[in-house]
Every structure is written in C-alpha cells, then in structure tokens.
Amino acid sequence: MRSAMAKHILVKTKDEAEQLKQRLARGEDFGKLARKHSTCPSKKRDGDLGEIYPGQLVKPIEDVVFKKPLLKVHGPIKSKFGYHLVVVYFRS
Template sequence: MRSAMAKHILVKTKAEAEVLKERLANGEPFARLARRFSMCPSRKRDGDLGEIYPGQLVRPIEQVIFKKALLQVHGPIKTQFGYHLVVVYFRN
C-alpha cells in the first residue's frame, strides 16, 4: 500500500503562512517554526504527521503529499482547518 511521511505547519491565515514560508526559505528550521507557530497537535513532534496512507487526511493536503515534489515546502494550502505548509520527506 502506498504511504508517505510528511510534516506541516498549520496557521489561521494565509498571511501567517506566507511569512513562515519566507522564514523557511531564509533558512529557519522547520521544526522550530512548527513548534512555535503551528495550531496542530503535531507541533509537539516538530510538525511531523508520521506515516500517512491515502484517505487519512483532507483532500487538498493528500494531493500535495502524494503528488508534489519531495523535500520542498508546499503551500499555503487552504483547508477548513486553516492554512498549511507541507514538506513531504518520504514516499513509496
């Protein structure tokens, strides 16, 4: 079965997500920003979502996780929860 591993940061606004994406582009560690700013409980694991299988997450996030390039920051991605920045670090 297909699976992937990803981490993310969830914030309330697109503007917040864009500022964090810029900070990531300037070299700030994803884990530190996730712990400090993410609203998701995964913040306790540096934003790590663990192993993900199709059907576990909302569609816009799964589309990124299973179709976009590895090791790049994707987003902001809007869902009913807020705005996400996503990095996929493994996919089989």
C-alpha cells in the first residue's frame, strides 16, 4: 500500500497562510513556525503528520500528499479545517 510522510501548518485564514509561506521562502524553520502558529495538534511534533495512507486525510490535503512534488511548500490549501501549508518529505 502506498504511503507518504508530510508536515503541515494549519491556520484559520488564507492571509495568515500566505504570510507564513513567505517566511518559509525566506528560510525560516518549518517546525518552529508550525509550533508557534498551527492550530493542529501535530504542532507538538513540528507539524509532522507521521505516516499517511490513502483515505486518512481530507481530499484537498490527500491530493497534495500523494500527487504533488516532494520537498516543496504547497498551499495555502483550503479544507473544512482552515488553510494548510504542506511539505511532503517521503512517498513510497
């Protein structure tokens, strides 16, 4: 079965996600920003979602995790939870 590993930052607004994406582009640490700004419990693990299998995540995020390039910040991606920035760092 396919699997992937990813980190994400979840925030309430698209504007906040865009600002964080700009900070990441300037070289700020993803984990530190996740711990400080993310509303997801994964923030305690630097935003790490662990090993992910198809069907575990909401569709917009799953599409990124299994279809978009590795090691690139994707987003903001809107879901029913808010706006996500996602980095996929492994896929099998």
